[in-house]
Amino acid sequence: MTNIFAIVLAAGQGTRMKSKLYKVLHPVCGKPMVEHVVDHIETLNVERIVTVVGHGADKVKEQLGDKSEYVLQAEQLGTAHAVQQAEEILGALEGTTLVVCGDTPLIRPETMKALFDFHTAQKAKATILTAVAENPTGYGRIIRNEGGQVAQIVEQKDATFEQQLVKEINTGTYCFDNKALFETLKLVGNDNAQGEYYLPDVIEILQKQGEIVSAYVTNDFDETLGVNDRFALSQAEELMRARINERHMRNGVTIINPATTHISTDAIIGSDTVLLPGVIIEGKTIIGEDCTIGPNSHIVDSKIGNGTTVHSSVVLNSTVGDVTAIGPFAHLRPESTLGNHVKIGNFVEVKKSTLGDDSKVSHLSYIGDAEVGSNVNIGCGSITVNYDGKNKHKTTIEDDVFVGCNTNLVAPITVRKGAFIAAGSTITKEVPEEALAIARARQENKLGYVNKLNSK
Incomplete structure (x- = not known):
């Protein structure tokens, strides 16, 4: 030859x-x-x-x-x-x-x-x-x-x-x-x-x-087609996009609106996954079987397990397990890893963090530079305070922890297995196993205070 x-x-x-x-x-x-x-x-x-x-x-x-x-x-x-x-x-x-x-x-x-x-x-x-x-x-x-x-x-x-x-x-x-x-x-x-x-x-x-x-x-x-100007570039993009989408559809992927779905040439998508309108999949992304992606989700160089839903969210350079739910309006920043049966809800941002199986961050929270165990519940509005103005610090939350709403975890810090943190707390010290941590001022009621203000 x-x-x-x-x-x-x-x-x-x-x-x-x-x-x-x-x-x-x-x-x-x-x-x-x-x-x-x-x-x-x-x-x-x-x-x-x-x-x-x-x-x-x-x-x-x-x-x-x-x-x-x-x-x-x-x-x-x-x-x-x-x-x-x-x-x-x-x-x-x-x-x-x-x-x-x-x-x-x-x-x-x-x-x-x-x-x-x-x-x-x-x-x-x-x-x-x-x-x-x-x-x-x-x-x-x-x-x-x-x-x-x-x-x-x-x-x-x-x-x-x-x-x-x-x-x-x-x-x-x-x-x-x-x-x-x-x-x-x-x-x-x-x-x-x-x-x-x-x-x-x-x-x-x-x-x-x-x-x-x-x-x-x-x-x-x-x-x-030879690409010599931006118009020809757009033609090439359209033709290749149609070619890529057809290949995935013939391999068992449902694409609801191919005209609004953009998939990179190197992406791999499993059968019976559904891509809703407005989805953008870039880089060497791998998506498993039986997933639902979109509408209007953007996934870049990430791995998504089987049976997972990504709803109107952004996933960048991250790994997501099976039967996990992301969104709507969530943001997984690079180097994030989610286990199986995890929930990342609306307006949650995760950055360079690991969450174990069955853990939940349901809404309005920021998890950055953190290692979160399994079966952890992080309440609404909670934040891992990872940045002191110069350096990033790590938060460790062990298995079976319950974090109440509006909690600040000031890193570096560890919350031990089975601990409970009361809502509205700012935690600056390690929390022992199965302990209740409360870090907030005691409530005081000033009776008649409003009448005094109005009389001035």
Whole structure:
């Protein structure tokens, strides 16, 4: 079996994006475009992936990490010039090289494989991934000869009127015989309207040399979309969102309103889970089976157990157990861990805390930097006072504790197993096991006081 290599073109700044963020780093469904491309390539079991970087090189490398090797295109002199930068890594190797743009996040791995298989079957030196566009404006046109073979690719700015009427377009994705690619790149000139070295010129050179040049036509034009501005970015987002939602629905997830449901490409959701309108699921979130999420909930890089409900709430970088209820209007901040059968009610905020099984914080409370045991009840309006103005301190609440309403637990502090804290208390010392802690002023009634005030 032939060796497979890949070159990802990611050097352009993308001026039409009108952004400080480099084009290929703009996210689609929560992941940068170029990372979508590289992740899809990885499924082909390629030997080496080389990403051509230029503008924003360090940030692209930081994003992709060791998924790729890198070469620098210091000057953006065209796509052929960009591919040529990879010669130092790939030039001497035998095999087939896939060339794909880093701003085409919708190309499916299945399409890449079909392109490669077609290229191999045709015994071609080069194969172009093409598509039929109703409005081909802006794309390079595929010009075929009388026998239906590819003769050349003509860029929009260099095309004649008749050539501009052609609807078969070049998607910018190719397979090449690797050695033929780098040998032919040396012959590419820049005698064109832009004064650039075009990679499509390799096709014409190979064709004139009598080599086999083929074209594989994908039946889905949408997946070839190249993102050059914010409008195209929104189109890519919409198309990928629909694709992701369809995949989950076909795997047994109910999505009440797919048009308002946003799921990251890396999220995993179990069967019989229901997503209500307005749900946003980002990052590498894992949601179990039989859950109800939403409406209008936002979950990021979190793990949600089976049978759990997240109602109109925010969950960030946290872990939630089975049959747990969150919300409405609750906020789990990063590094929070909830056990099974836990209740986090309305207007409760949990930050960097652990709550054991069967514990409840039903409403209007803040739990921060705390370790809470099992079967603990924390009453309305209670606060772990974790910050002294300089440092954060830990609160420990052991199993079976009852915390009355409007209690302040001033950390560092420990409330031992089975203790009871009276409502309205400010606790500053350790509470022993099964003790009642009361920390509030004794009530006094001043009889007739109102009449004295009114007489003044």
